[in-house]
Amino acid sequence: MITEELMKSISVSSPAKMVMLVIDGLGGLPVNGKTEMEQSQIPNLDKLASKSICGLTDPISPGVTPGSGPSHLALFGYDPMKYQIGRGVLEASGIGVELAEGDLAARGNFATIDENGIIIDRRAGRISTEKNRALCDLLGDGIEEMEGVKITIRPGKEHRFVILFKGEGLEDRLTDADPQKNGKPSVPATAISDGATFSERIVNRFIKEATQLLKSQESANTVLLRGFSQIPKIPSMTELFKIRPAAIAIYPMYKGIARLVGMDVLDAGETIGDEIETLGGHFHEYDFFYVHIKNPDMFGEDGNFPGKVRAIEEVDEFIPDILDLEPDVFVVTGDHSTPSVLKTHSWHPNPVLLFSKFIRTDAVDRFDERSCVLGGLGRIPATSIMPLMLANALKLNKYGA
Amino acid sequence: MITEELMKSISVSSPAKMVMLVIDGLGGLPVNGKTEMEQSQIPNLDKLASKSICGLTDPISPGVTPGSGPSHLALFGYDPMKYQIGRGVLEASGIGVELAEGDLAARGNFATIDENGIIIDRRAGRISTEKNRALCDLLGDGIEEMEGVKITIRPGKEHRFVILFKGEGLEDRLTDADPQKNGKPSVPATAISDGATFSERIVNRFIKEATQLLKSQESANTVLLRGFSQIPKIPSMTELFKIRPAAIAIYPMYKGIARLVGMDVLDAGETIGDEIETLGGHFHEYDFFYVHIKNPDMFGEDGNFPGKVRAIEEVDEFIPDILDLEPDVFVVTGDHSTPSVLKTHSWHPNPVLLFSKFIRTDAVDRFDERSCVLGGLGRIPATSIMPLMLANALKLNKYGA
Numbered sequence: 001m002i003t004e005e006l007m008k009s010i011s012v013s014s015p016a017k018m019v020m021l022v023i024d025g026l027g028g029l030p031v032n033g034k035t036e037m038e039q040s041q042i043p044n045l046d047k048l049a050s051k052s053i054c055g056l057t058d059p060i061s062p063g064v065t066p067g068s069g070p071s072h073l074a075l076f077g078y079d080p081m082k083y084q085i086g087r088g089v090l091e092a093s094g095i096g097v098e099l100a101e102g103d104l105a106a107r108g109n110f111a112t113i114d115e116n117g118i119i120i121d122r123r124a125g126r127i128s129t130e131k132n133r134a135l136c137d138l139l140g141d142g143i144e145e146m147e148g149v150k151i152t153i154r155p156g157k158e159h160r161f162v163i164l165f166k167g168e169g170l171e172d173r174l175t176d177a178d179p180q181k182n183g184k185p186s187v188p189a190t191a192i193s194d195g196a197t198f199s200e201r202i203v204n205r206f207i208k209e210a211t212q213l214l215k216s217q218e219s220a221n222t223v224l225l226r227g228f229s230q231i232p233k234i235p236s237m238t239e240l241f242k243i244r245p246a247a248i249a250i251y252p253m254y255k256g257i258a259r260l261v262g263m264d265v266l267d268a269g270e271t272i273g274d275e276i277e278t279l280g281g282h283f284h285e286y287d288f289f290y291v292h293i294k295n296p297d298m299f300g301e302d303g304n305f306p307g308k309v310r311a312i313e314e315v316d317e318f319i320p321d322i323l324d325l326e327p328d329v330f331v332v333t334g335d336h337s338t339p340s341v342l343k344t345h346s347w348h349p350n351p352v353l354l355f356s357k358f359i360r361t362d363a364v365d366r367f368d369e370r371s372c373v374l375g376g377l378g379r380i381p382a383t384s385i386m387p388l389m390l391a392n393a394l395k396l397n398k399y400g401a
Numbered sequence: 402m403i404t405e406e407l408m409k410s411i412s413v414s415s416p417a418k419m420v421m422l423v424i425d426g427l428g429g430l431p432v433n434g435k436t437e438m439e440q441s442q443i444p445n446l447d448k449l450a451s452k453s454i455c456g457l458t459d460p461i462s463p464g465v466t467p468g469s470g471p472s473h474l475a476l477f478g479y480d481p482m483k484y485q486i487g488r489g490v491l492e493a494s495g496i497g498v499e500l501a502e503g504d505l506a507a508r509g510n511f512a513t514i515d516e517n518g519i520i521i522d523r524r525a526g527r528i529s530t531e532k533n534r535a536l537c538d539l540l541g542d543g544i545e546e547m548e549g550v551k552i553t554i555r556p557g558k559e560h561r562f563v564i565l566f567k568g569e570g571l572e573d574r575l576t577d578a579d580p581q582k583n584g585k586p587s588v589p590a591t592a593i594s595d596g597a598t599f600s601e602r603i604v605n606r607f608i609k610e611a612t613q614l615l616k617s618q619e620s621a622n623t624v625l626l627r628g629f630s631q632i633p634k635i636p637s638m639t640e641l642f643k644i645r646p647a648a649i650a651i652y653p654m655y656k657g658i659a660r661l662v663g664m665d666v667l668d669a670g671e672t673i674g675d676e677i678e679t680l681g682g683h684f685h686e687y688d689f690f691y692v693h694i695k696n697p698d699m700f701g702e703d704g705n706f707p708g709k710v711r712a713i714e715e716v717d718e719f720i721p722d723i724l725d726l727e728p729d730v731f732v733v734t735g736d737h738s739t740p741s742v743l744k745t746h747s748w749h750p751n752p753v754l755l756f757s758k759f760i761r762t763d764a765v766d767r768f769d770e771r772s773c774v775l776g777g778l779g780r781i782p783a784t785s786i787m788p789l790m791l792a793n794a795l796k797l798n799k800y801g802a
Contacts, residue, residue, distance in 0.1 A: 001462060002461065002462045002465055002482065003482065006465075006482065010465070358430060358740075358742075358743065358747075359430075360430060360431065360436065360749065360770050360771055361431070362771060362774060363771075374774070374775065375774075376771065376774045377463075377780075378457070378774065378779055378780035379779075379780070380463055380780070384462065384463035384464060386464075387462065387463060387464025387465060387748075388463050388464040388748075389464075390464060391464040391465070391466065391747075391748040396464060396465065396466060396748070397466075398466045398467065398468050398745075398746055399461055399465050399466065399467055399468060399471055399481075400467060400468035400469075400470045400471035400472075400481070400485060400486065401468045401469070401470050401486065401487070401488045401491045401492075401628075
């Protein structure tokens with residue numbers, strides 16, 4: 001991929017409008033000979049494919065299964081191996097905690113420790129989510145601040161929570177304060193760079209004070225923290241591409257990733273219909289729209305093949321509404337594959353179609369994994385999608401004389 | 402792409418002959434369903450394609466439109482993002498000025514400055530080319546040398562000229578001495594690295610002395626200089642690939658680029674027929690020939706679709722003459738696309754065919770953009786073409802044991 005410096009030097013603004021429709025977990029694997037896409041009735045996407053240029057993208061590199069962070073960064077035109085979004089940051093984004101540069105985020109568990117300092121249950125007997133909420137309030141009220149660092153604790157499901165340390169001088173190069181297995185002694189977080197010694201002190205002091213506050217609890221009498229991370233120092237899409245980008249996503253994690261790259265996050269409502277309505281309502285305000293569709297991935301993760309088929313078919317119904325807005329460049333793709341047979345993200349490349357005035361159409365007239373193999377885009381890195389969209393929107397100047 | 406060190410370590414000389422036919426701006430976009438290539442009658446290229454392996458190349462990276470400098474460097478096997486050819490160097494090459502390492506080149510305009518130092522016409526009323534010649538002679542005679550730096554001035558068309566500073570200690574990290582807009586004060590060149598302070602002094606002294614010499618001129622009473630650049634320190638093709646390369650090009654810019662990478666530049670005449678005659682006449686002297694065809698790009702830039710079709714058809718007539726020379730490896734491709742509908746270079750990948758004894762032929766029997774999508778080479782970076790030619794000429798040893 002080209003360098004960020006080069007991108008900044010050739011990108012220019014233009015009035016052209018771009019829409020990137022990301023169908024989460026779109027690609028699949030055959031069951032009885034057909035993938036979820038191949039099984040689906042998607043006349044609108046098929047028709048659009050016949051007027052588009054199609055292909056396949058690799059989010060990271062062939063064979064590498066991406067998480068949602070790297071797969072989205074690649075689609076947004078960032079090197080997914082240069083910028084890493086840590087687990088703490090992703091979880092915090094996932095439950096809607098807004099992060100600023102320098103904030104230190106981590107995932108937490110309530111856990112059970114015995115009198116000898118041995119962690120005997122890393123999940124504190126899977127306490128209820130209600131109990132979790134009460135304990136997070138207890139800790140939040142008891143430990144608001146330490147040495148100028150503000151603490152925010154947000155409950156997740158059962159024994160899980162997210163913690164945010166907000167203050168000057170924090171760094172995320174810390175080992176997990178989590179022995180990872182029951183029956184082992186608790187471990188402190190340890191700085192793995194000189195800059196992280198202050199973080200180390202704050203984190204371990206927090207664990208100590210929290211354990212003190214939880215002393216009288218039956219099972220949840222300590223906390224484990226892991227996945228310490230800060231948001232990467234990442235140039236905004238506006239800085240790199242000179243665009244005004246907006247995100248339309250229902251789930252907090254995708255809003256969080258979009259916010260990290262400088263998108264305005266619009267109120268997307270609750271359904272695909274709401275999302276497309278949001279797109280139409282704001283179409284004059286921005287020149288790049290990221291629209292995220294979650295359901296196909298969820299059904300894929302559940303191993304629900306017919307459910308994923310129906311979820312893909314549901315997206316198809318909204319394609320005419322998007323085309324009615326007359327975007328200059330329209331891309332439909334996935335962030336990664338989630339084959340129902342694997343019940344998880346996979347390494348398989350993503351089908352992609354790109355629709356614009358300035359394409360060489362190809363012979364593909366069916367939007368699925370195997371039809372896209374013969375598409376005119378060939379098999380390209382996912383990081384090429386953003387430059388191709390910009391080029392088709394005439395937003396990239398010539399490189400070199 | 403592989404490193405230059407690795408290339409040097411595996412390349413060996415062999416008697417095999419290679420011809421790279423570069424049809425400038427070859428690729429296009431459909432008008433009424435067909436691209437310029439698809440519309441053209443090119444039976445010889447089609448027949449050759451059916452005996453070759455075909456594909457598509459990206460000059461820089463998908464979505465990035467290249468200038469002629471980077472697109473040719475990529476075809477010649479150089480990383481086009483590592484070596485950059487500045488505007489001054491390219492213009493100097495373009496009018497046939499020979500450059501040595503360390504020479505500082507810039508583009509110049511004769512311009513009109515008022516008594517308050519405001520540039521009121523950046524083009525001096527577009528003086529005639531004859532007037533331009535006379536003024537360049539005036540400046541050349543008046544300012545031959547400054548502090549050991551020799552000055553060469555060559556007229557271009559109308560108000561344009563090229564200037565070359567030749568001497569020790571020059572560097573090109575200078576801002577333009579050009580306000581870029583009428584109605585603004587003249588600006589000096591400013592060094593943007595410590596090493597360029599001597600260049601800064603020389604350039605600004607030249608502008609001052611030139612303005613003194615032009616004092617009595619009605620409109621062309623000062624000069625603006627921009628695009629300061631030096632030829633990149635680039636290893637020769639002989640050094641990298643152990644070949645004896647020759648260039649056959651009619652236009653000076655392409656001769657200039659070929660000279661930069663160490664090719665012998667042959668006298669190519671005025672027509673494609675002359676070029677192919679030159680190829681035949683020197684075929685025994687070299688083992689690599691770069692043959693450049695300009696017309697399809699010119700018609701593309703003019704938005705002349707039928708003209709570009711005819712220009713491609715004209716090339717086709719000479720294919721048998723090239724084949725009669727029995728090159729061991731023969732590549733036909735473009736340096737970049739120039740679709741008539743865009744009237745400029747574009748980002749679309751280039752069709753390529755590679756003919757040799759040692760290929761796996763594919764099903765492609767028509768030489769155009771969409772047929773090449775299904776070619777055996779797939780979609781590859783343009784920097785891969787040179788290694789593939791060398792491999793097919795058995796000029797690359799095995800890497801590793």
